[in-house]
Amino acid sequence: MKATAQAGANIAFVKYWGALDAELHLPLNNSISLTLDQATTLVTVEFSPHVGEDVGEDVIELEGRRAEGRLRERVVRFLDHLRRLSGSRDRARVASQSTFPVATGLASSASLFAGMAVAGLAALGLALEPREVSTIARLGSGSAARSVFGGWVEWVAGGRHEDSYAYPLKPADWWPVRDVIVIVSQEPKEMPSLAGHAAARTSPCFAGRLASTSEHLALARTAILTRDLEALGTVAEAEALLLHAVSMTTDPPALYWLPATVAVMRQVWAWRREGVPAYFTLDAGPNVHVLTTPEDTPRVATGLCAIDGVQRTIVCQPGGPPVLGDVHLF
């Protein structure tokens, strides 16, 4: 009744921003992402009546700290979904450990809930179709629907729970791009993504962004299928700027950028003017992802580290789907 899974975070080229149903994490548009190999979360889940006997509740320890408040509620609600599926009434113990800073706009909730879905279902002895695992992971965090698959993934928006799931466009070994994650802050971001999704509609840019997504999706799909880094990078940058255009014009505004965020974006453009293939994208946070080729990665990663305010980089390759392991966190 105990299982451990490791799942990768993902970076979205066409973003998820703004929800049709905030409770079920039904998005307003499809999104497309790449699952990452070096930004992962290890999650152990155990269901047992003996868990938390003294306190009478689930025991949840994320990144070495007892989860509290809304984060705890969110995990308990997710465990309730899993219990409902299996008919279990057991309390659960959950522990997680990530290889990258969480809550800083690097999709840590994607890897956490994808890992929790896979480990939790295994711990409960449930074997489900990947599509169903994806819808379940989505209930924890929208973008977790994508991290249930490795490689290049599209999440179909859908209009109700069972129709909003991700599917793989191409596997991890389809195209060896690199994603250099640039850490400029390890502080939790000021506005969590869930609040950001809710505020999105107050932006005058919201409708325009939504109207752009169909074209962006087509461009991103084609870029992936034809392994065209310039095309993928161009749409990824446009989507990132549009996401931040929306978030900085909500009421109240959310500006996720730090000075170093802008410095990184400008360095990427400077490289392109010199002929180096590098493209940025960023989710709702100050940290930046820089897409480049395997050959250019050393130069790009070294150059990024030299920028004022950059703390470190994490060089990622396309990652596989979540895997179950037998080394548990407790």
Add this chain to the structure above:
Amino acid sequence: MKATAQAGANIAFVKYWGALDAELHLPLNNSISLTLDQATTLVTVEFSPHVGEDVGEDVIELEGRRAEGRLRERVVRFLDHLRRLSGSRDRARVASQSTFPVATGLASSASLFAGMAVAGLAALGLALEPREVSTIARLGSGSAARSVFGGWVEWVAGGRHEDSYAYPLKPADWWPVRDVIVIVSQEPKEMPSLAGHAAARTSPCFAGRLASTSEHLALARTAILTRDLEALGTVAEAEALLLHAVSMTTDPPALYWLPATVAVMRQVWAWRREGVPAYFTLDAGPNVHVLTTPEDTPRVATGLCAIDGVQRTIVCQPGGPPVLGDVHLF
């Protein structure tokens, strides 16, 4: 046949971005600004058949440098308008000197063309109504229509040349706010404003911005008439972020910000959390304007100078209308 005028730049709280007619600088929405006293341009204009006798053309020296290319063409076209009005066929000599860095998003073309309109009309012996002077200044640079007046100014969009003019909402002494201009770069910006106006329509945020301007105009007018700095600052920040949301999502994108731009914006928000009344706005460029009270100006100006990447500040008060003087630049 020689006259010199000094005109102030202005800072717009509701912005001009996107043109109905790019040639005539007819905007798509009304805008509201404050004319500044410490960011001014001195312009001397002389009309005479003896000017440029050797070269047979207008002699234009802006900020100590012979004007060339598109800038020169723009000034010559403006001089042609003035000549047409007066029936003059004389060549002109123009010189300008500003107290602040030009072409960096500080509305230097506003003070230049407002000064050139006032000096040029005087040099030609033409006495026109202020409204007409405003429409003429507009032909040089849209925002120059506003700098023809001192204090708090609204520019009526209009749909044809003679109906697109500014008028004063309140004079300079109506409300003693301070505008601390924060210089983070003296480099000419990458995309000139005229190109930015043209590109604006390609942004998915364009329609949303335009739809917001009526509400923003009402808020800004009311804030000025009731001397409500919080209300004015709030709309000024929203307008600034919206302008940059549009410009960073055009095709191709124009990101005017530097790392220090973001640092200044974040410092302003930090001050507000501490109860200091400070609000930012910025036009199409990296330099920032910080609105505050006379009492808080020393603290704000000193604090801004301490930010990494800030070169200097210029503390402005509301400025008067252009004035003719008798000390000429040549």
